[in-house]
Amino acid sequence: MLAEVHYGQGRSAVAGTGHPQIAIDMPQLVGEAQIEIWISDLPVSSHRSDGLVFSRNDELLFGCIAAETSESGKAFEKSVFHAYQQIFKLIEDQGFPHLLRVWNYFPGINRITGGLERYRGFCKARSDAFQRQYADYLRRLPSATVVGTHGGGLVIYFIAAREAGKHRENPRQTSAYRYPPDYGPASPSFARATLKRWKGLEVFFISGTASILGHASRHRGDIGGQLDESLRNVQALIENTAQEERTGFRGLSDLSLLKVYSRLPRAADLVRQRLEAAIGRTIPTLYLQGDICRSDLLVEIEGIVQVGDPPIRAVL
Numbered sequence: 001m002l003a004e005v006h007y008g009q010g011r012s013a014v015a016g017t018g019h020p021q022i023a024i025d026m027p028q029l030v031g032e033a034q035i036e037i038w039i040s041d042l043p044v045s046s047h048r049s050d051g052l053v054f055s056r057n058d059e060l061l062f063g064c065i066a067a068e069t070s071e072s073g074k075a076f077e078k079s080v081f082h083a084y085q086q087i088f089k090l091i092e093d094q095g096f097p098h099l100l101r102v103w104n105y106f107p108g109i110n111r112i113t114g115g116l117e118r119y120r121g122f123c124k125a126r127s128d129a130f131q132r133q134y135a136d137y138l139r140r141l142p143s144a145t146v147v148g149t150h151g152g153g154l155v156i157y158f159i160a161a162r163e164a165g166k167h168r169e170n171p172r173q174t175s176a177y178r179y180p181p182d183y184g185p186a187s188p189s190f191a192r193a194t195l196k197r198w199k200g201l202e203v204f205f206i207s208g209t210a211s212i213l214g215h216a217s218r219h220r221g222d223i224g225g226q227l228d229e230s231l232r233n234v235q236a237l238i239e240n241t242a243q244e245e246r247t248g249f250r251g252l253s254d255l256s257l258l259k260v261y262s263r264l265p266r267a268a269d270l271v272r273q274r275l276e277a278a279i280g281r282t283i284p285t286l287y288l289q290g291d292i293c294r295s296d297l298l299v300e301i302e303g304i305v306q307v308g309d310p311p312i313r314a315v316l
């Protein structure tokens with residue numbers, strides 16, 4: 001096992017004398033409690049270093065870091081910047097310098113402190129960290145998720161590789177790193193998806209995907225409409241990459257795992273019904289209550305496609 005991620009009420013945290021054990025303060029909305037488990041067929045070793053917990057095999061490193069989140073916007077931005085600097089240092093030192101995928105969870109994502117929404121402050125600090133680290137930072141941006149938790153601190157977990165993955169964009173959406181300044185002082189530093197291949201084996205990491213066309217939010221106040229738009233975005237992303245990269249997967253039905261974040265717990269049944277109507281009930285799916293990074297967005301979905309038995313796999 002490379003890592004396990006638990007969801008539910010209780011402060012977010014990372015622990016592990018062995019592999020990383022991550023807790024995210026985000027209630028599960030549907031079904032029995034599930035654990036997100038990251039496994040590998042290759043030998044795995046686990047380590048700690050300066051507040052980071054990580055495990056690795058010959059191909060990949062899975063790491064996590066937790067930090068306190070202060071009420072002050074400036075102090076929060078500092079801790080985000082510092083966390084990213086620690087991540088960059090770790091992956092360089094360990095010989096896995098290429099980030100593939102990053103998950104970011106923290107409370108109060110839409111709260112305004114010091115005149116700036118916390119998500120926007122997060123984006124500023126993350127962007128500063130990437131720009132300071134990489135001269136060609138736009139080409140290094142990994143796929144990502146940023147979702148708001150109930151409480152606890154900042155938790156970031158990530159997957160890095162020895163060789164770069166192929167970061168992908170969505171033909172229906174403006175690249176997030178080119179969003180106009182209306183959405184905050186720094187554009188969000190992430191790619192829409194990342195494809196990683198080892199001859200015949202593939203992992204396709206799909207970033208958190210919401211009801212955004214171009215750069216505009218769509219279907220305000222309509223969670224069903226937002227879910228359908230998000231699914232069309234995921235479908236376009238998978239199909240476009242499948243065509244251009246000639247992958248072993250083709251479309252939505254090839255998804256291996258989905259995570260669905262709903263801002264409103266009472267909408268969980270509607271979201272599940274709508275999702276199952278579109279893609280059936282066979283894809284393992286985790287439904288979580290989380291706050292989406294734009295206050296007009298109610299739902300967000302992310303996923304993974306796995307072809308063959310790649311050296312890292314997620315199961316629920």
Ligand code: 3EB
Nearest residue numbers: 144145146188190208210293
């Ligand atoms: C969006 O497309 C919706 O800031 O890393 C989704 C996934 C979103 C990742 C990020 C933000 C991020 O802009 C929000």
